[in-house]
Amino acid sequence: xxxxxxxxxxxxxxxxxxxxxxxxxxxxxxxxxxxxxxxxxxxxxxxxxxxxxxxxxxxxxxxxxxxxxxxxxxxxxxxxxxxxxxxxxxxxxxxxxxxxxxxxxxxxxxxxxxxxxxxxxxxxxxxxxxxxxxxxxxxxxxxxxxxxxxxxxxxxxxxxxxxxxxxxxxxxxxxxxxxxxxxxxxxxxxxxxxxxxxxxxxxxxxxxxxxxxxxxxxxxxxxxxxxxxxxxxxxxxxxxxxx
Amino acid sequence: xxxxxxxxxxxxxxxxxxxxxxxxxxxxxxxxxxxxxxxxxxxxxxxxxxxxxxxxxxxxxxxxxxxxxxxxxxxxxxxxxxxxxxxxxxxxxxxxxxxxxxxxxxxxxxxxxxxxxxxxxxxxxxxxxxxxxxxxxxxxxxxxxxxxxxxxxxxx
Numbered sequence: 001x002x003x004x005x006x007x008x009x010x011x012x013x014x015x016x017x018x019x020x021x022x023x024x025x026x027x028x029x030x031x032x033x034x035x036x037x038x039x040x041x042x043x044x045x046x047x048x049x050x051x052x053x054x055x056x057x058x059x060x061x062x063x064x065x066x067x068x069x070x071x072x073x074x075x076x077x078x079x080x081x082x083x084x085x086x087x088x089x090x091x092x093x094x095x096x097x098x099x100x101x102x103x104x105x106x107x108x109x110x111x112x113x114x115x116x117x118x119x120x121x122x123x124x125x126x127x128x129x130x131x132x133x134x135x136x137x138x139x140x141x142x143x144x145x146x147x148x149x150x151x152x153x154x155x156x157x158x159x160x161x162x163x164x165x166x167x168x169x170x171x172x173x174x175x176x177x178x179x180x181x182x183x184x185x186x187x188x189x190x191x192x193x194x195x196x197x198x199x200x201x202x203x204x205x206x207x208x209x210x211x212x213x214x215x216x217x218x219x220x221x222x223x224x225x226x227x228x229x230x231x232x233x234x235x236x237x238x239x240x241x242x243x
Numbered sequence: 244x245x246x247x248x249x250x251x252x253x254x255x256x257x258x259x260x261x262x263x264x265x266x267x268x269x270x271x272x273x274x275x276x277x278x279x280x281x282x283x284x285x286x287x288x289x290x291x292x293x294x295x296x297x298x299x300x301x302x303x304x305x306x307x308x309x310x311x312x313x314x315x316x317x318x319x320x321x322x323x324x325x326x327x328x329x330x331x332x333x334x335x336x337x338x339x340x341x342x343x344x345x346x347x348x349x350x351x352x353x354x355x356x357x358x359x360x361x362x363x364x365x366x367x368x369x370x371x372x373x374x375x376x377x378x379x380x381x382x383x384x385x386x387x388x389x390x391x392x393x394x395x396x397x398x399x
Contacts, residue, residue, distance in 0.1 A: 035290075050364045052357045054329055061333045062299045076363055102362040109363035134285035144289035180296035189333075192300045195325040195357055196368070 033183045038138040039205040040177055041232030042188075043214060044113055046239075048198035051076060051111040056096040058193030062178060069164045070094040071175040072115035072190055079108040079241045087241040112235075112242050113199060115190070116141060116162040116175035117223060120230030124154040124163060124174075133172065139204075139232065140179050145171045159227050177201075204232070300328050301338035309341075313389055320390025321369075330388065354382040 051074055059065060059072045074095030078088040092099065095111075102109045118141050125133050125141060132147035133154055148171035155163045155172060166173040178188035186192070187201045202211035214220070214236070221238040222231035235242075247254075281287025306327040307314045317323055328334055330348050337343045360370035371377075377385075385393060 033294075047365055050357055050368055051361070054356075058300065058328075058333070078363075098356050098359075099361070099363065101359060104362045107362075109361075111363060131279070131284040131286070134283055136290055137282050142290065142293055144286050144292075146292075147286055147289065176293055179290075179293050181298055181300075181302075183294040184298065186298065186300075186302045189300045192302060192326050193329045195322075195329045197324055 033185075035137040037205060038182075038203050039232075040139050040182060041118060041202045041204055041211070041234065042115065042177070042191075043200040043202050043211055043220075044115075044233055044235050045198045045200070046110060046112060046235060046237040048196045049074070049111040049113055050196055050198075051095060051099045052195065053095045053098050054193040054195060055113060055190035055199060056094045058189040059175075060096070062181075062189035063176070065173075066167055068093075069166070069173070071162075071173075072113060074099075075112045075114060076102070077108075077110055077112060077239065077241060078102070079239065081107070084241045108239075110239060112238075113190075114160065114162070114223075115233060116158075116177070117160055117229065117231035117233040118175075118177055120232060122229060123157045123159060123227075127153040127157040129153065136179070140177045140182075141174070142176055142179060143172050143174060145169060145173070148172050159224050159229065160231075202234070297335075299333040299335050301333075301335040303327050305338045306334070316387070317389045320387075321392055322389060350382045350388060354386075354388070 053074060055072055056070065056074060059070075063071060065071050072094075073091055075089050075091045076095070076099050078090075080088075090099070099111075118135075118139060120135070120139065122135060122141050125135055128134075129151065130147060130149055132145075132149070133141065133143045136142050145166075150165055150170045150172065152165050152172065155165060158174075163172055163174045165171065178186070178190075181188060182201065188199075191199045191201050200211070203209050204211065211234075215234065218236050220234045220236050222229075222234060223238075223242070224231070276286045276288070278287035278289075279285065282290070303326040310327075313327075317325075330353055331345060332348070334345050337345050355373050358370055358373075360372050364370055382388070
């Protein structure tokens with residue numbers, strides 16, 4: 001095969017470009033996963049939560065969440081009679097190792113698991129000055145940690161307190177809705193570990209997802225609806241004292 | 244052309260502007276990541292990078308592929324809806340390489356975590372005061388954790 005000098009000059013850069021794309025490789029993704037087919041959210045069924053902390057531990061294991069920081073955590077509310085506006089809320093170490101025993105004293109106690117609400121109109125993504133955090137086409141609020149500056153604007157912007165600055169990486173960190181799992185057909189680590197089904201991953205674009213029937217037949221609320229964040233963590237049986 | 248006679252300095256300035264704009268375009272081409280703007284104001288490739296992180300909880304379908312005997316017991320009992328790794332912990336490494344043996348969970352801690360009586364727990368959820376209930380006798384003496392009802396029999 002004879003190649004002229006002119007042909008070589010054309011071929012070499014083309015080969016270099018092709019070789020670069022071979023070296024870069026393609027990220028391991030589920031081949032059948034199409035972002036446009038999904039719109040993810042979470043159903044949190046408060047009357048089913050027993051405050052065992054399984055979700056918190058599972059999340060820390062799955063996502064290497066540093067100690068003292070939480071992508072999900074559980075709060076225990078204590079509301080005395082009519083005192084709706086000043087509940088006593090505890091969350092020892094995020095509820096990771098469970099909660100102290102609540103005695104029967106005639107007051108109302110219940111657990112509220114908290115996590116990123118994966119808002120459709122999220123305040124946190126709007127304030128990012130560099131485009132490091134975003135809502136993915138399938139409705140998950142994610143952080144590009146190679147792009148994040150660690151300015152923590154988003155940490156302040158989140159009305160639910162769901163973000164933190166990672167102490168070692170010094171960039172913002174938060175719940176990814178186990179994006180590395182749900183794109184492979186698995187459920188999130190917290191849902192996998194929840195023993196009572198108090199948490200359920202939901203796909204609002206899937207017409208067969210039981211969430212549609214659930215939303216139709218239950219009194220469901222999101223946290224801080226007045227902030228119009230388009231939160232997609234749906235709470236069943238949410239008490240008015242929860243904030 | 245006498246109108247432009249004294250305007251040379253303006254053209255030179257405009258030329259400088261065009262040059263600076265070209266430099267800006269070249270610099271931007273190299274500085275902005277290739278996939279930035281693919282889906283929105285962010286780096287599109289980061290979605291794939293986040294999706295390719297390793298999984299640590301294998302998922303109950305994976306466990307049930309091999310441990311069919313346990314599934315048979317569990318699916319008939321009260322713990323049918325409790326996933327394997329809720330008690331056994333993250334075991335994707337065991338699923339990938341079965342020679343890695345998982346440590347069996349300590350039932351004294353495990354059972355109590357869910358079933359210790361508390362006013363904060365839902366009323367219908369089975370709860371006991373561990374000290375009164377068994378007085379230190381291990382739970383699995385009477386209960387099989389995979390199917391905990393008493394008539395289901397304790398673990399052998």
